[in-house]
Amino acid sequence: MIGVLAFWIGALVIxxxxxxxxxxxLRRFPDAGAxxxxxxxxxxxSYTYFILRTLHVLESGRGGSLLAVSLLALVGVVVARADRxxxxxxxxxxxxxxxxxxxFTIAFFSYAAFRSYQSSxxxxxxxxxxxxxxxxxVSPEYPPHDPWLAGEPASYYYFGYLQAAMLTNVAGVPASVGYNLGLAAVFASSAAAVASVAAAVARWIFRTDRRRLVPVAASAAIVLLLFASSLIGIFEWSAxxxxxxxxxxxxxGVENILPCEPDAGSEADCYRGGAVNRTNSWYPTEFWFWWRGSRVIDGTITEFPFFSFLLxxxxxxxxxxxxxxxxxxxxASTFRSRxxxxxxxxxxxPFSCLAIAIxxxxxxxxxxxxxxxxxxxxVVAVMAVNLRRAPVTKAAVSTIGYTGPILLTAIVAYLPWLLDFHTAAGGLYPYVGTGTPPLEGFLQFGAPxxxxxxxxxxxxxxxxxxxxxxxxxxxxxxxxxxxLLWAPLAAYHGELGNxxxxxxxxxxxxxxxxxxxxxxxxTAAATLAARGRAAAIALAFAGLATLLLYGAELFLVRDVFYGSVPRLNTVFKLGYQAWILLAIAGGVGLASLLARGPSRMVGRLLAVPMAAILxxxxxxxxxxxxxxTGAFSGESSTDGFAALARNNPAEYALVLWLDREVPASAIVVEAPSDSYSSNGGRVGSRTGRQTPIGWYFHEIQWxxxxxANHARLRAIQEKVDRVYNATTPDDLLAAVNDLDASYVVVGSPERSRYPSTSMTTMxxxxxxxxxxxxxxxxxxxxRAVMSTS
Structure with missing residues (x-):
């Protein structure tokens, strides 16, 4: 509990x-961005910590994080003194x-309590x-190393992990606790932030009835963002x-929830368990039944925020x-600028523009x-502001003059990360599949x-x-x-007919x-934007959201899944963005149903179907x-390693020993692993120590x-194979030194992958x-390293 309190206090201090x-x-916000x-x-x-670590000003550890927070506080004091x-x-x-x-506090402790019942x-x-x-x-140098590919910097967008690490360091809790409390902090920050944005937009719109409608808009936005879900729940309960x-x-399109027909083949997507396995209570007790909620539209991932926090x-x-x-x-604040x-x-x-760039x-x-x-x-918000006071050409020039330097500064600010970042994305391609059936789309996005x-x-x-x-x-x-762009692009790829x-x-x-x-x-947003009306903000959010969903029906970003489920990630990522936008627009929309005015009765009539869908x-x-959560039964803990300590004390002892005894710069050999394996790559995962190769497929994604990448990673896997398959001390030492490793782990994953490993040789x-x-x-x-070097 002390760790939870320290984490919460640290977040509020920041x-x-x-x-x-x-x-x-955010001076234009009614709450001034509070x-x-x-x-x-x-x-x-976190950005301050990242830059100072990259410049070798700070070393790893709690002290650097506390110094970064102190620098933020110092800047805050200077800004406050300069602001009359x-x-x-x-x-x-x-x-x-x-x-x-x-x-923030209610959301943080509520989620932490929820997570404590499935903290593993x-x-x-x-x-x-x-x-x-x-x-x-633990990375001794920044940019941080990749624990699953020794000697290489991380090649992923990892700023969210850095933020969780900041809070973990400030609170002084281990990573296994910081992981779960980091989730709680994201949940709490999301609740406070969406309430702030929705409340601001509602206050600007409903000026004469703001005391009553602003709390409604804020509360509805929280519900739509963090609790409202796919409409599949009623189908799961009925089944x-x-x-x-x-x-x-x-x-x-949810017949896969139903029991298999008697003549269903082995390839059929249907429920194969008995009725007794589906539930023995008022809710479905089938293991992870809720996973199907993330696959509502065929061939895609249809996560929404509640599912993500549940998982x-x-x-x-x-x-x-x-x-x-x-x-x-x-x-929104820019649009409201005078x-x-x-x-x-x-x-x-200059300071505001620098902060915006970051x-x-x-x-x-x-x-x-x-x-x-x-x-x-x-950029569009800046253009909208400028258009209210200048013709199109002049407004465009002013917009470029303002946003161009800010965006350029943003690129320069993150160059230390960008220089190491690689991606498997292969460009924009036309989507030429069957498309989303309307009822499946309604099932997924109907509420927002x-x-x-x-x-x-x-x-x-x-x-x-x-x-x-x-x-x-x-x-x-x-x-x-x-x-119009889709058609020639599809023709260029020879897919227009298909x-x-x-x-x-x-x-x-x-x-x-x-x-x-x-x-x-x-249309409504542009009409109201010309007048500077605040409703344009929420309508623009809603319009952008449906435009993203519309775009995902026409285009996809090619990635490693292109050959099997081509638009898997495109629908997932753009649909997620759309959900966030719709939560704000929907929160304000639900508040509008209660607005006083000549059409008040129409609002009341619309409220009935809206309430039913919600x-x-x-x-x-x-x-x-x-x-x-198992109906909140069993032991609760915010430590993600609590179950590991109970069920596999040897592996838990390994984690503690490596954390305590092995330098963060050391390379530790463990067995390679397939992706999505809980025990695969466990040394790199649980300790952050560098290992030669972890999840192969994920390294390819990153x-x-x-x-060339496949050949390089396979070569590393073969080097690890040589370590565990060595039959003589000389061969073993040569293999270990070829990986520049200092330690070799032998546990259940290694014995399973390499049953012929010779302990005598080790x-x-x-x-x-x-x-x-x-x-x-x-x-x-x-002596062995020296003799073979």
Whole structure:
């Protein structure tokens, strides 16, 4: 419990240190950015730590993290002293700052309590996430090393792991605890941030009824972002209790939940267990039934934030949620600016522009998929401000003069990471598959899209039709242009005929619906933006969200999955971005249903179906939480190694010994592993020590699926094979020295992969320095290294 409290206090201290900077960046916000200080402070302090480590000013350890936070606090004090309005702003927003700290606190401790009942770090990609967290903590040099590819720097967008490491160091807890509390901090930061953004937009829109509607918008946004889910929950519950209709399940594309038909072959995707295995309670007790909620649309990943927090992978798409919300806040605040933005603005506000550059650059460093979307949105917000005060040409020149230097600064600021970053992405390709059936799309995104449409309906009753008609022809180009680009791109790849033929009627209907909703939202947004009306912000968020979904129906980013499930990651990443945008727009939209006005009765009528859909969206979390936690039974712990200590004390002792006795720069040989193995690559994952090769497929994802990379990684695997297959001391020493290794681990994974490993040869050539149960660690004698070098 002390570790949990230390983590919470550390997060709030970092947030408090960033408060003066938030006042400068987000002064237009009603709360002056108070709800966004947890993420702002963590981004700025983590970036400071990263740069100082890269410049060899700091060494690894807790002291460097504390110094980075101290520097943030010092900058905050300087900014506060230079800001003549700081005291007045602090007095004005003080109660709101306390409120957002309360939201953060409730969310943090609630999630930490939830996570304590399934705290084990294993399965899916959690070993990889722990590996990067440990790399941030123990790497003797920065940029950090890759524990699964000794001698190489990390090649991934790892800023989220660095932020978790910052909090872990500040709190003084081990990585196995910091992992789980890092998840809690992301959850809490997301709750506070989305409430802040939604509340700000609602306050700007509902000026005459803000006391009543602002809390509604903020609360609804929290629910839509962190709790609302796919509508699949009701189908899972009905199937578990055998009250189903096969035609209905087939219509929504979820017949795989139903029991297999008697004549179903072995390849059929259906439920093969008995009824007794599905549930013995009011909720489905089938093991991980909720996993199917992440595969609603065939051939894709359809995660949403609640699923991600339920699963517990400390992955970039999850850790980036608060940062994305911060970027959205910057765009919204910029749109509300009274003054145009140009190069002169940079000369007058250099500190603010530098801070904005660090935030926008962090989008790529934390989750590379986000940078184009949300840095692009910031540029559009600047252009919108400038267009209100200048003709198009002059506004464009001013926009370039302002955003160009900021984006260039962002690139320069993150060069130490960019120079080591490689990707397996192979460019933009046309999607020529069947498309998403409309009912499957509704099952996945029905709740947030429907909620956002409430705002569109509210605005439509308040804007003269003539204003819409003047803008609509220009806004139509937004959905039409991607379609016009898709056709020649598909023809260039020789896929136009396949693309036109493969997309079924359902796929075209989905495309048309998304295009129409995008058109309507952006028409309304552009109409209101010309007047400087705040509703344009929420409508632009909604329009961008459906545009992302629309784009995922036409294009894909080619990656290592292209040959099997080509748009797996494209739908996943863009759909996730869309969910965040729709949570804000939907929160404001749900509040609009309660707005007073001449069409109040219409709002009340719309509230009924909206409430029904939202209720359906909350069934999934209601069922999934007790399933994931075992109905909150059993032992609870925030230590991700608690189960390891109980179930495999030898491996747990290995972790403790390596942490205590082995230098962070040492290379430790362990068995190579397939990806997604909880025990594979466990030395690199659990300790951050460098190992020759860990998860092969993931290294290919991070560094590119080229012949040269495959050959290099296979060669390393063969070198490791030589270590464990050696039959003479000389061969063993030669193999170990070829890897420049200092230690060799022999445990269950090694004995399983190399059953013929000779312990006699190990004993003769190496020094046994650790033995607990069936786990051994051998050190390479210094004399042996010298004699073969």
């Amino acid at each position: 947030a408090a240190a960033a408060l003066p900077i938030a006042f400068v960046l 709800g966004l200080t947890p993420v702002l402070g963590l981004v700025l302090s 309005r700081f005291t007045a702003t602090l007095q004005r927003i003080g109660p709101q700052a306390v409120l957002y700290a309360g939201i 770090i294993g399965g899916t990609e959690q070993p990889m996430d722990l590996m990067y967290l440990n790399a941030m903590l 578990a209790h055998e009250t189903t209709s096969r035609p209905l399940y087939e219509a929504f 517990g992978d400390l992955h970039p798409h999850l850790t980036s949620i608060p940062l994305v919300l911060l970027a959205l806040a910057l765009a 003054k145009p933005r140009s190069f002169a603005t940079i000369r007058g506000q 935030v926008l650059g962090a989008l790529a460093f934390q989750n590379a998929w986000d940078v184009i979307t949300f840095a692009g949105l910031f 899209i429907t909620a956002s449409l409430a705002l569109l309906a509210w605005v439509a009753r308040r804007v003269p039709p003539g204003d819409w008609l003047r803008v609509a022809p220009f806004a139509l180009w937004v959905p039409v242009l991607p379609l 693309g036109l033929g493969a997309r079924g009627a359902g796929g075209w209907i989905t495309l048309a619906l998304l295009g129409a909703i995008t058109w309507a939202n952006l 209720f359906l969206a909350l069934i999934y979390p209601l069922l999934a939480v007790p399933n994931r 560094r590119g699926s080229t012949d 004993d003769q050539a190496l020094d046994l320095v650790f033995e607990v149960g069936d786990v051994r660690v051998y050190a390479v004698p210094v």
